[in-house]
Structures are given as structure tokens and as C-alpha cells.
Amino acid sequence: LPPLTLTESLLFRLIGAGFVLLTFTLLTGALFVGDLFGQHLIHKTVLSIIAWLVFGALLFGRWRYGWRGRRAVNLTLVGMGVLLLxxxxxxxxxxxILHRTA
Known part of the structure; x- marks a missing residue:
């Protein structure tokens, strides 16, 4: 198995690349969505923005405060859970929640 430090640096590189892609996706989505409420996309947008904030906080905390270990793993799992939702x-x-049929 590779060393843990190599795995950790690879994790943060992947999270950084994913953060850039999620930022690009949110920006282009804002340009091309005609009616956010009419297309039933508001919950996806809000949850994606929350995930973007979680990953941004994780990357900032890693850069500024050197967050590692349990805190980094928990924030990664929270961000992934919000994106999955x-x-x-x-x-x-x-x-x-809205009692509508798709």
C-alpha cells in the first residue's frame, strides 16, 4: 500500500479538482437554468451550494490551519453525503416532502 501521507495528499488534490469542477458547474448552471422554481431544481441547487461551502471550508482549513485526520475525513464525508443527497x-x-408525483 502507498504511504498514508501520499494518500492524503492525493485526496486533497482530488477534492481541490472536484471543488473547481463543482464551482464551474454551479456557475454554468446559474447561466442556463431558466426557472429555478418551475423546474424543481431549487433543492438540488441549495444542497450543491452547501456541499460547495463544506468542501471550500475543508480546503481553506487544510491550507490555513493544516487540518488533517478525523476532521478532514468527517468534512469530506459530510460534503459527499450532501452531494449524494x-x-x-x-x-x-x-x-x-413536497407530496408531488414526478
Whole structure:
């Protein structure tokens, strides 16, 4: 297995690349979405922005304060969980919370 420091640096490089791509996605999505409320995209947008903030805080904390270990792993898992909910949670939000059929 590779050394843990190499794995950690690779993790943060991947999170940094994903943060750049998520930023680009949010910016281009804001340009091309016609009606955010009419297309039932508000919950995806809000959850994606929350994930963007979590990953941004993680990267800033790593850069400024040297966050490692448990704190970095927990923030990574929280960010991934929010992104998964944004991606797969459309049906749950529409049917369970808003009581609409897709």
C-alpha cells in the first residue's frame, strides 16, 4: 500500500479538482437554468451550494490551519453525503416532502 501521507495528499488534490469542477458547474448552471422554481431544481441547487461551502471550508482549513485526520475525513464525508443527497434526493424531496408525483 502507498504511504498514508501520499494518500492524503492525493485526496486533497482530488477534492481541490472536484471543488473547481463543482464551482464551474454551479456557475454554468446559474447561466442556463431558466426557472429555478418551475423546474424543481431549487433543492438540488441549495444542497450543491452547501456541499460547495463544506468542501471550500475543508480546503481553506487544510491550507490555513493544516487540518488533517478525523476532521478532514468527517468534512469530506459530510460534503459527499450532501452531494449524494442533491443527486439522488430529487425523488425523495418531490414525493416525500413536497407530496408531488414526478
Amino acid at each position: 442533491a443527486f439522488f434526493g430529487t425523488k425523495a424531496v418531490l414525493e416525500l
